[in-house]
Amino acid sequence: MNTDPIYIFRKTWGTYQKVISNNLMFHREISAAVRNIFETRPGMLNVIDLGCGDAAHIGKILKPGQVAEYCGCDLSPYALDVARINLEPFGIRVKLLCREMIAVLREAPENHFDVVYSGYALHHLPTEGKQAFFMECRRILRENGSVILVDVMREEGQARPAYLESYNGAVATQWEALTPHERDQVQEHIRNCDFPETPAELQRLAENAGLATCRRLEKRTWHEAWCYQA
């Protein structure tokens, strides 16, 4: 059984690329919604990206002229090697850390970032880890700063076993772009690494941390984008 959260990059890099290129996790629509938010933010932004992976999407969403500082972190050195290439247009304003996101947040300076972004990574953490995430985000955000969270989320009232059954059922019947072996890899990753919350639970955790203004930016099946602000 594989319980390694970086497995998807270490062993199944090609499969995740196929998931993205066939838009199976709705990266296209979600990126468009997130891009709209960045376009409404004036000035040069300090951005931190938690679980940045290869930074392929954020690298296309952000314009180099918009970014004063970009800090990305990920557990996977393989993903960060690719991120370094994808973020070349941003030059020396990029810092990449091969570290766990809560440790990175705890060491980040107070009142420093305009945007905390996290894409399809927070669901790996237990609920207490997600609470720590929002608490630390609140501490490191500047006034008017935002948390932009892209992630899988359970439907309201849906328990984790029902989520696993329905998501893996959709993988089995709708992710025809993948081979049966690739679908097995994805289903194994979901069973072992997906601990998604409902949007209401995430909102409660954000409110506990003083991020009381919560707004959904996009929802496609279990794939959602939210913005949280003080």
Ligand SMILES: C[S@@+](CC[C@H](N)C(=O)[O-])C[C@H]1O[C@@H](n2cnc3c(N)ncnc32)[C@H](O)[C@@H]1O
């Ligand atoms: C599905 S990928 C998403 C990558 C990218 N953000 C995107 O949207 O395409 C999830 C990433 O989260 C990273 N990850 C998982 N748990 C993490 C943690 N606790 N701290 C830092 N990175 C983590 C994994 O290594 C992986 O690269």
